[in-house]
Amino acid sequence: MSTPVSHPFQAKPSLSRTFESGVFWLFRSAAYLVLACGAFVFADIVIKGAPAVFKTSFPFVNTVFLTEAPESLCVFDYEGQKREMGDREFRAFREQEAARAAAEGRKAPEIKATSFVYSAGGIFPCIVGTVLLVVGSMTIALTLGVASAIYLSEYARQGPVVAFIRLAILNLAGVPSIVFGLFGMGMFVIFLEWNVSLLAGWFTLAFMVLPVVITASEESLKSVPKGFREGSLALGATKWQTIRKAVLPYALPGILTSSILGVARVAGETAPIMFTAAYVVRDKLPWQDLQSAGDFFFQGVMALPYHIYVVSSKIPQNEYTERVQYGTAFVFLFIVALIAASSIVLRTKLRGRYKW
Amino acid sequence: MDSPTKSLRSVSHHPASPDGKSTAAVAPTLIDIENLDFHYGATQALHGISLKVPDRQVTAFIGPSGCGKSTLLRCLNRMNDLIDGTRIGAGSIKIRGVDIYQRDVDVIELRKRVGMVFQKSNPFPKSIYENITYGLRLQGVKDKGRLDEVVEKSLRGAALWDEVKDRLHASGLGLSGGQQQRLCIARTIAVEPEIILMDEPCSALDPIATAKVEELIHELKLKYTIVIVTHNMQQAARCSDKTAFFYLGKLVEFAATRTIFMNPENPQTEAYVSGRFG
Ligand SMILES: Nc1ncnc2c1ncn2[C@@H]1O[C@H](COP(=O)(O)OP(=O)(O)OP(=O)(O)O)[C@@H](O)[C@H]1O
Ligand SMILES: [Mg+2]
Numbered sequence: 001m002s003t004p005v006s007h008p009f010q011a012k013p014s015l016s017r018t019f020e021s022g023v024f025w026l027f028r029s030a031a032y033l034v035l036a037c038g039a040f041v042f043a044d045i046v047i048k049g050a051p052a053v054f055k056t057s058f059p060f061v062n063t064v065f066l067t068e069a070p071e072s073l074c075v076f077d078y079e080g081q082k083r084e085m086g087d088r089e090f091r092a093f094r095e096q097e098a099a100r101a102a103a104e105g106r107k108a109p110e111i112k113a114t115s116f117v118y119s120a121g122g123i124f125p126c127i128v129g130t131v132l133l134v135v136g137s138m139t140i141a142l143t144l145g146v147a148s149a150i151y152l153s154e155y156a157r158q159g160p161v162v163a164f165i166r167l168a169i170l171n172l173a174g175v176p177s178i179v180f181g182l183f184g185m186g187m188f189v190i191f192l193e194w195n196v197s198l199l200a201g202w203f204t205l206a207f208m209v210l211p212v213v214i215t216a217s218e219e220s221l222k223s224v225p226k227g228f229r230e231g232s233l234a235l236g237a238t239k240w241q242t243i244r245k246a247v248l249p250y251a252l253p254g255i256l257t258s259s260i261l262g263v264a265r266v267a268g269e270t271a272p273i274m275f276t277a278a279y280v281v282r283d284k285l286p287w288q289d290l291q292s293a294g295d296f297f298f299q300g301v302m303a304l305p306y307h308i309y310v311v312s313s314k315i316p317q318n319e320y321t322e323r324v325q326y327g328t329a330f331v332f333l334f335i336v337a338l339i340a341a342s343s344i345v346l347r348t349k350l351r352g353r354y355k356w
Numbered sequence: 357m358d359s360p361t362k363s364l365r366s367v368s369h370h371p372a373s374p375d376g377k378s379t380a381a382v383a384p385t386l387i388d389i390e391n392l393d394f395h396y397g398a399t400q401a402l403h404g405i406s407l408k409v410p411d412r413q414v415t416a417f418i419g420p421s422g423c424g425k426s427t428l429l430r431c432l433n434r435m436n437d438l439i440d441g442t443r444i445g446a447g448s449i450k451i452r453g454v455d456i457y458q459r460d461v462d463v464i465e466l467r468k469r470v471g472m473v474f475q476k477s478n479p480f481p482k483s484i485y486e487n488i489t490y491g492l493r494l495q496g497v498k499d500k501g502r503l504d505e506v507v508e509k510s511l512r513g514a515a516l517w518d519e520v521k522d523r524l525h526a527s528g529l530g531l532s533g534g535q536q537q538r539l540c541i542a543r544t545i546a547v548e549p550e551i552i553l554m555d556e557p558c559s560a561l562d563p564i565a566t567a568k569v570e571e572l573i574h575e576l577k578l579k580y581t582i583v584i585v586t587h588n589m590q591q592a593a594r595c596s597d598k599t600a601f602f603y604l605g606k607l608v609e610f611a612a613t614r615t616i617f618m619n620p621e622n623p624q625t626e627a628y629v630s631g632r633f634g
Contacts, residue, residue, distance in 0.1 A: 157440050227478030231540070234433065235491035235547055236468035245490070246480055 052327025071121030076113035086120035119320035129301030137205035145213030173211035185275035201277020209262035220254030383410035393445030416596035471544035479528035491547035514542035534565025
């Protein structure tokens, strides 16, 4: 205190400065805490899940895990050796051994195996199912969402009715996904008699992300300069021509950006599909054995998030299930990242083409 | 195809002087505004405006900010229809004797005949070529030869051809501000309107670009009727034949430009044009 002040901007300790640095450190540690949690989750899944997908020997990528349906894992002792194989492989092996024994004139050996459901084979049907669900529901959500956004922000007379619709849409965004699942079951599965099917899943998921898509599309439409609209209309364009030629192309990158969020959500939600579209297990792939093309839409599918749920909580846990759990989670994260990345690439391309 | 362009060019060396008093008197009326009241919801923006815009002349709207110049201009091609809650309280606007607010008027057709150039140049983020053909393509014109022809003619008409003829397929946004504004004018004349409305077309331009646009206005008035809103007194004096002075939503004085600037009847007009208020 006694040190003389040498210039008018001399730094002095004060309460507000102490407070300032306290707050700063609080924020900084909050940010790092979040980072640490995220890194931990991610690292855990990658470390434990990657071995299910990648191998140390050629072909390095575990094609079985990515390309085959789940199977039971049979674990058994044979000729003093512990062996693990998938169900089908095990049966073939047993027959082969029996045949060999018969040829040698021995009694067929008794092989006692313990089997663990879903612990062998792969998750191909789940990957296919999830991709189908995402593509279908995003198509529906974007079509409906962009159309309603165009109506709300370009055509509808702004007033209490539209304000109320907006409020309702915002509220819809806050509805828990399990409620959407129940709605989908009541509406599509039971009332419309679509049963547990792709179509029911598509619409349920689409309705779930619709609020995000509508809100984001409206934002993007609003961000297109008014001059484009006026310029177009003043040249004798109709409203729809104006929207299609002078507004929508420039709003599209923004709409796509925000749909990325929707994609991640659609791919990830378990609750809405477990009532409407997901099967625990299904032998056939969606395009196999179809009676007619229309049947494609009325079949259930396996899906990654639901599979994770099933293998983590619906079957007895043991040393063999962990491989599937982490492997599925890893592949799942990877696919979501892939979809998101491709939307970002698409958006960048569109941006480049339609910038102003 | 070339002859109108040529005749336009030849006139540019003799800029029309604002003393078109005698011609103004004989020019037939194209737009006849009678007793117009205009409302934005609860607020009335225009009060009993009566004004006759002569054919193939330049009419300037001047007045302090907020007096309703843009509002009146946007009534002429019904751009105000886009704003919720606007309405014509009383009066009428007739173009060639047809009330444009009549029920059976097609706004799209009206806007093709009454083009508009905005204060902030607003080319579409497309190529120069696409900007100009935008209106025609909407009308279903697909013939490449015809489109090419119109592009050249419109760009020449907007005195932009020589500057951009080598980069017709480059983005319209790559042009300078003044070129962009002339591109917007070219885009407007490509659909062959009868009337061109200009709302402060030069307010964002430097003096040289402004001079180019003004020169262009002189050329355009041979073919088109032009209504221009401006805050620039010299501009009104230089390029218009008739001038209307508005104040607080009312038309204060409307006369030949020369009269408005040299010996206005109304003291308010005099104060405004001499820069004493506004
Ligand atoms: N969209 C609108 N909604 C409500 N009131 C408006 C709207 N546009 C203009 N007004 C009002 O109408 C009046 C006239 O506005 P206008 O834009 O025609 O003025 P102006 O003469 O063009 O002014 P400026 O020279 O600043 O462009 C103003 O009082 C303005 O506040
Ligand atoms: Mg204005």
